[in-house]
Amino acid sequence: AQSVAQPEDQVNVAEGNPLTVKCTYSVSGNPYLFWYVQYPNRGLQFLLKYITGDNLVKGSYGFEAEFNKSQTSFHLKKPSALVSDSALYFCAVRDGTYNTDKLIFGTGTRLQVFP
Amino acid sequence: EAEVAQSPRYKITEKSQAVAFWCDPISGHATLYWYRQILGQGPELLVQFQDESVVDDSQLPKDRFSAERLKGVDSTLKIQPAELGDSAMYLCASSPVTRSYEQYFGPGTRLTVT
Numbered sequence: 001a002q003s004v005a006q007p008e009d010q011v012n013v014a015e016g017n018p019l020t021v022k023c024t025y026s027v028s029g030n031p032y033l034f035w036y037v038q039y040p041n042r043g044l045q046f047l048l049k050y051i052t053g054d055n056l057v058k059g060s061y062g063f064e065a066e067f068n069k070s071q072t073s074f075h076l077k078k079p080s081a082l083v084s085d086s087a088l089y090f091c092a093v094r095d096g097t098y099n100t101d102k103l104i105f106g107t108g109t110r111l112q113v114f115p
Numbered sequence: 116e117a118e119v120a121q122s123p124r125y126k127i128t129e130k131s132q133a134v135a136f137w138c139d140p141i142s143g144h145a146t147l148y149w150y151r152q153i154l155g156q157g158p159e160l161l162v163q164f165q166d167e168s169v170v171d172d173s174q175l176p177k178d179r180f181s182a183e184r185l186k187g188v189d190s191t192l193k194i195q196p197a198e199l200g201d202s203a204m205y206l207c208a209s210s211p212v213t214r215s216y217e218q219y220f221g222p223g224t225r226l227t228v229t
Contacts, residue, residue: 032216043119043206043220044158051216090157094216100171101216102148105157 002027004074004091006106013081014114021076021109023091032094033074034103035065037087044090050074061085081113117141119221121207127227133195136224140189140209146170148218149182149192152204164190197228 003026013019025031032051036044048059055067065076076089088110092103120139128134140147145166150158161180163171166187175182179198184190194201204225208218 034216036220041223041225043121043222044208046217046219049217092157096216100160100163101146101210101218102160102163102171103158103216103218105159107155107157 002093002095002097002104004033004093004104004106006089006091006109008109009107010110010112012112012114015083016080019078019081019085019111019113021089021091021111023074023076023106025072025074025091025093027093029096031067031074032096033065033067034092034094035059035063035074035076036090036092036105038090038108039087047076047089081111083113083115086111086113119207119209119219121205121221121224123224124222125225125227127229128197129229130199131196133193134197134226135191135193136205136207136226138190138192138207138221140207141219143211144209144219145187145212146210147184147190148208148210149190150206150208152206152223154203158204158206161192194226197226199228202226202228 005024034049035047050057050067058064088108091106095102147164149161152158161175162182164184182192204223206223207221210218
C-alpha cells in the first residue's frame with residue numbers, strides 16, 4: 001500500500017535560516033508526490049508536486065522539494081524562512097490504484113518560525 | 116482565481132442529529148473528493164466522484180454517511196445520525212479531468228458533535 005511518513009511532529013527555525021521538513025514515501029510504481037500547507041481553520045493549499053523530470057522541484061512562496069529515489073524521500077526546503085511560513089505542512093502521495101486518484105497524506109509537521 | 120466553495124464553515128450539532136455539508140467545485144472540474152481530517156491527523160478520503168458517478172467510497176461509513184453529486188457539479192455529504200467521533204474537518208477538493216492528481220481544496224467545514 002502507498003504511504004508517506006513525516007518523522008517530525010514539529011520543526012522550529014529562526015527567521016532567515018534555511019528550513020527542511022522531512023518526508024519519506026513507500027509506493028509501488030512511479031511516485032506522484034505533493035506538498036500542501038494548512039493555515040489554522042483553513043483548507044489545504046497546494047505548494048508543489050513531483051511527477052517526473054528534475055529531482056529539484058520549485059513551488060509556491062519560495063519553497064522547493066528534492067526527490068531522492070534511492071532514499072525514497074521528498075523533503076521540503078526553503079533557503080530563508082519567514083515568520084509567515086509558520087503553518088502545518090503535509091506530504092502526500094497519489095494512490096493511483098484501481099480507478100482512484102486519492103491522495104494519501106502524512107500526519108503533518110508543524111513549522112514554527114521564530115522572529 | 117477560481118476556488119472550491121464549501122458551506123457551512125462551522126457546524127455544531129447534537130449527537131443523533133442529521134447534518135449536511137455542501138461543496139461547489141471549481142467550474143469544469145469533473146472529479147470531486149470529500150476528505151475527513153481528524154484533529155492532529157492528515158486528511159483521509161471518504162468518497163471520490165467522477166462527474167455524477169462514485170469512483171471510490173470504500174472508506175465511507177455507509178451506515179450513516181451518504182454523498183451525492185446529482186448533476187455532476189456540486190455535491191452534498193450527509194451524516195445521519197451524527198456521533199461524537201464524527202467531530203472533524205470535512206474537506207472538499209476538485210481536480211480537472213486531464214490532471215486528476217492536482218487537487219484543489221476548499222476551506223473546509225469544521226463539525227463539532229456534542
